[in-house]
Amino acid sequence: MKTHNISSRDDRPGGDHAVYRFRLFVAGDEPNSRKARATLDRLLATHLHGRFELEVVDVFVDYQAAIEHRIIVVPTLLIESPPPPRTIVGSLDDPAPLLTTLGLSNGGQHS
């Protein structure tokens, strides 16, 4: 795993599509962090079709970033864009809060 694993699959803001920017804080590859990453990858692929930026930060590598963003618990997902900024903590077992927050809850799948 890289320090700043930037999985940027930016679509070049093409006008009608909002740009989603995420920052996911994990602690190495401990189970909750791994789970959160996997879920997030899957959801973003399904719903955003590459119209997003995701930065994964390992707090044990970049603790300064953790201080800066006040990351006390991991995993923590910061939704930095579109505004307002929001925070979701946990392994994202239930995708509903994330999808609702992003206004994507209609997207066919539910769990």
Next chain:
Amino acid sequence: MRRKRKNTHTPEAHNTSAPYAPAPVVHLEKTPTHIRGLDEILEGGLPRSRTTVVNGASGSGKTLLGLEFLYRGALHGEPGIFIGFEEPPGQIRQNAATLGWDLPALEEQNRLFLLDARLKPETLRSGNFSLKGLLAIAAGKCRTMGARRIVIDALEVALRLFDTPRQVRNELHALNDWLQAAGLTTILTFRPSLRGEASIYEDFFESMGDCIIAMDARVTEQISTRRLRVVKYRGSGFGRNEYPYVISHTGLRMAAITSVGLRHKPLGEKISTGNARMDEILDGGYRRGSCILLAGLPGAGKTTLAATFVASACARGERVLYISFEESDAAMVNNMLSTGVVLQPHIEAGRLAFLTRYPESLGAEEHYFAALERIEAFSPAHVVVDAISACHRMGGKQAAFEYLMRLLNACKERGITIMLLNQITGATSYMEISGNEISSMVDTAIFLHYEFSLGETNRVFQVLKSRGSRHSNQKREFRLTDNGFEVVDVYLGEGDVLTGTARQRQEERDLLESQRLAYEIEMKELELKRLRLIQEQMHKARARRAAMAHPEKPSLFDAPPSPENPRS
């Protein structure tokens, strides 16, 4: 995972080599808190590289204790980290500034780090999480600062994030493991739940601590009292009392009183009372380092007598601290001018200092520590307290008693003479004169009062007690003149015996009184004689009755004549 391990095993974490399993043979190392009074109670400080749990309700000062531990540690070369789940760092810095602590300076020098660990309010939850973010930050900071101390404030707030006791336990285990591995001297503070609902983890929480300190703030009679108690200290002795503490203007302050009375200095030489006649009566004067009690009705002259002593001590170049609960220093100095006692020059020369505060303005502890601070800063040879009768207004009888006992001890330990003024209300039992059950601590007691005679009120005083010296118990008349306290001989004198009508009358009255007493004694003796006669007659009659009823066998109901029975 790999990376995490790599990070926690950097050379700075060498402390992990120390045995963390219970090692009873090894001498327990301690880290001084440098908080005034606390290290004495803890017999050296907190357990080094181990965890201390501090619990207390909100407002008890536990956050302050943690912060002061870090602040003083940083000043003494031990950098520290503060993790606050409740208070934002800005507020902490502000509060610290009111105590004169410059936290930003220490932060700049990398000797202190304040982490804002409050959870953002808009946070959503989904699934499981852990406090590893916190640990990562703490570990990272610990490395770069070379931290030796850490305080985790209001941990219960963080633990509330977790739904099950199991999760809470896991988090606490992880935290505990990390703290032990890092070898940090730790303070965890938490507020015990009021309803007992969270007690599932509190037991475990407390078991993490090698040392447990309970802090408590109570309000009695509208004045708050704060108490600190060491509940447990694995492998170490500690003071087991409840210790009062205050938040003074420089930080926490507490007093260990385990050694009360053991370190009192012996009484010193005789020092002048400031009045030659008074010196004679007291066989040379007061004893240095003693406790002197001046009791009397309002206006009886206590303050004048005290001021006379103060002026003479200052004139010898000695320093005096005057603690006044009623009058401002200016008013007191002015009032004394009318009796010829000049104090102003001594104030200007820095030999006389005042500590004036209304008793209600502070709790007994704060009063005590304020006095102690002045005593330590000013190093007086003598302390005057005017008046101890006002002390109960600090929060009741018990508060007054504790204040006086502590102050007395503080003075006696330092060989400082302490003069207590006590305003009494009229009754003149010795208990009331000494007031506050401190009579056993008093070395010299002088009682000032009035004697009323035809058209005149005369001031008299009497030495009730003067430990370690010959003294006269005789009642003396005195006057408050332009030249101060002036002793007059009441009954027998050289020269001015028959000058005042009042004294003359008093003498007559005394004669009458002694005659009355003699008469009373005579009456009592007669009465006694009469009683003895009656007893004797009854005894004889009984013996006769017994002999008549049963000439051979004495009755069970009649006492057999025996040598112990009422003598003739």
